[in-house]
Amino acid sequence: MLTKPQLKALKDCVAADDLLVDTADCWAYGYDNSRQQACPDAVVFARGAEQLQAVVQFCNHYRVPLIPRGLGTGTTGATVPAEGGLVVSYERMNRIISIVPDDRLVIVEPGVTNQALQTAVAEHGFFWPPDPTSAAYSTIGGNLAYNSAGPRAVKYGTPRENTLGLQAITGAGESIQTGVRTTKGVVGYDLTRLLIGSEGTLALFTQATLKLTPLSEGRRTLRAVYADMSSAAHAVAAIMAQPVIPRSLEFIDGMAIEMIRAYSEASLPEAAGAMLMIEVDGARDCLETAAQTLRRVAATAGCLEVTVARNEAEVKALWATRKALSPALRNVAPKKINEDIVVPVSRMPELIRGLRELSERYGVTIVNFGHAGNGNIHVNMLVDPDDEQQMAAAGPCLDEVFALVLRLDGSLSGEHGIGLVKRDFIAREIAPATLALMRRIKRQFDPNGILNPGKLFPPA
């Protein structure tokens, strides 16, 4: 709760139209897709650098937590004001400031949605490669905060490879500018990448200069079906070891296929135990050759069939299937635990085998799909909240999933980040000295610890 003097001071730096203090109004800004929720003491609609600087100064003065928020599509509770404080919503700071085709860049405010950006730059023949499943609703600021990339990262990289520079207000209230307007540059430390993936714990973004990529002339979409998950995982490694880099390489396991069967009319071979969706793009003349190369390479042992989508309708149907999986799973299991672990591609067969063993041992259904080309698998534990045994097993099972991932030289998160829900696991991946160094770096940006407290790091 803000005190009266605090409220007065806040009103001095934020226009009445850009401030919510009524609990009923604030409540809607206290959740994300993690199903965590907490009510902020106030909500400020970000409008620009000057206003945000004043808000940060206010928060420092009164030691009020400040939580930046895009549109709440995160899955880790990173934007949930667990310790109260001010949520800064970027929904009104969503302008595309300028598109510079000759320099292949666009300058945006952080609140613009990924989709709005893509639509605007497509008119100039470009796209911005990061494309999380949430693209229609998630903001660029959020994409940057978690380095969220989606399927195209396998060919085009993550936000870290597609951002040239940032403007931001640090937790100390200083306005900083990072990076360059060029694709090379080595003057001073790389603060751009340091801020990307920092989950709102270092600074508030006020502007981002994004690197654009020309739209390719066309693409081909292939569906490869395998007898079992292990065969599909081996095929992924084979595809990634040759020069035709797919634009996306998505993996769907046997459990997910059963769901697709139940929820759509996609026709799949009876014996299908896993499938890959492979998409390749490039110059029109080269697509057929590239598609045939991938068709050949994908046909490893255990492959039942590889088909190339014949028309746009088939392509759309394939992607609809893939994109429907996450919400469909949520309908089946509202308490599903959705992780986005990542392992080296060569370890995927071991990962998949290990996950199956854990599923059997703990009696918890685990459905796996995701960005196989990066080894980035969305592991969904479907837990029935009415089943006490399952609920009790979920924690230990998740613990072992993470242990398995780390044993395979993997990482706890490919693109969702740590936030609130995984902060107690981060020390399993990052050694004490490195973690302590990160905490010290945080203090240089945010000496009073007002920015997104309790996120990313475990309580000291």
Add this chain to the structure above:
Amino acid sequence: MLTKPQLKALKDCVAADDLLVDTADCWAYGYDNSRQQACPDAVVFARGAEQLQAVVQFCNHYRVPLIPRGLGTGTTGATVPAEGGLVVSYERMNRIISIVPDDRLVIVEPGVTNQALQTAVAEHGFFWPPDPTSAAYSTIGGNLAYNSAGPRAVKYGTPRENTLGLQAITGAGESIQTGVRTTKGVVGYDLTRLLIGSEGTLALFTQATLKLTPLSEGRRTLRAVYADMSSAAHAVAAIMAQPVIPRSLEFIDGMAIEMIRAYSEASLPEAAGAMLMIEVDGARDCLETAAQTLRRVAATAGCLEVTVARNEAEVKALWATRKALSPALRNVAPKKINEDIVVPVSRMPELIRGLRELSERYGVTIVNFGHAGNGNIHVNMLVDPDDEQQMAAAGPCLDEVFALVLRLDGSLSGEHGIGLVKRDFIAREIAPATLALMRRIKRQFDPNGILNPGKLFPPA
């Protein structure tokens, strides 16, 4: 000079074979390609993390400067022990630890040369995109320290886009591990990119995990000749605004063409005022189409001819010409000032025009060539040391070159870094608050300031 107790302590942590203390021996480790030189008090040959940790502890205990050094190909004096101290040479820490084709990665010690790495991974069908002109002699550690990329960056990125993780010893003597073994990952802050480009001021690298790219099936090399530099600069912008991304896009100005004429037998049209070397790679079937597209796009106003190299001999001759430029210039003008500024591609015509004006105004010959696709131009000021007037003009002219670059939204360095020779200019590009933040970050890695003191930052 090390005192006797210091020398004794140093000998306790470094094997006799790995230590030089004789001035005559040390002298050879006190220079780089900037023509700066200073004699280190001792040279230690790095052997591994444990030894380096002991050396860092020694340096902290006695407050002795520690300067990491690859093979001395840097151009900014960043490895010159200007304040004395210990040079740590990586020449004996040059193993390729493992190549993992299935995961498209290689793990190396920092002292391996870029060329040795390329040779080793080529056997597995891969390359590491960064390819500075110095590749035959420069080390991976050095490439990482300055984020040096060379011509292929236009398509494949710089070390920051091609490094997965690092192991290092911080200036505080702590062993840290950064990054992941995967192409996605967002757990904690991105210390990998923070260390890349930090010029040895934060930590000593002990191991690097590099992302590999499959060798493409083939390539085509084109030479486009223009009436003047401005036409060529416009062609660069046109090429970069369409989807066929060249593997390299090199720019050579009129002055450089005259040198080529004088020093090689390359036949160029009489009226040639500038040229581009354009290289495209990809699947064999697609090369011809891609080359024809680039040929068409490159033929902007002012284009005199575009030729596609007919065979490997022609390709080699073209590259030999380009790569011979830097040493040739140095023979002509031993005191040449070689900058590697970078501007947005669309500003290149203005840059080239501005440089010509400065050249005329100050009576200093300026030769420009470099990585035009990134807007990264090597600006060579040929100063005759016996010409007093020229020597007096060089400083102010350079100053105006930097002012011009910053006015065009550019950056002082694309891939050489700041080091000693540009440290007084860094504050022209980076604002006080951001620079102060970088200094504070430095202190978290290196509280006693032993790592490469006096580099990157201007004296406080």
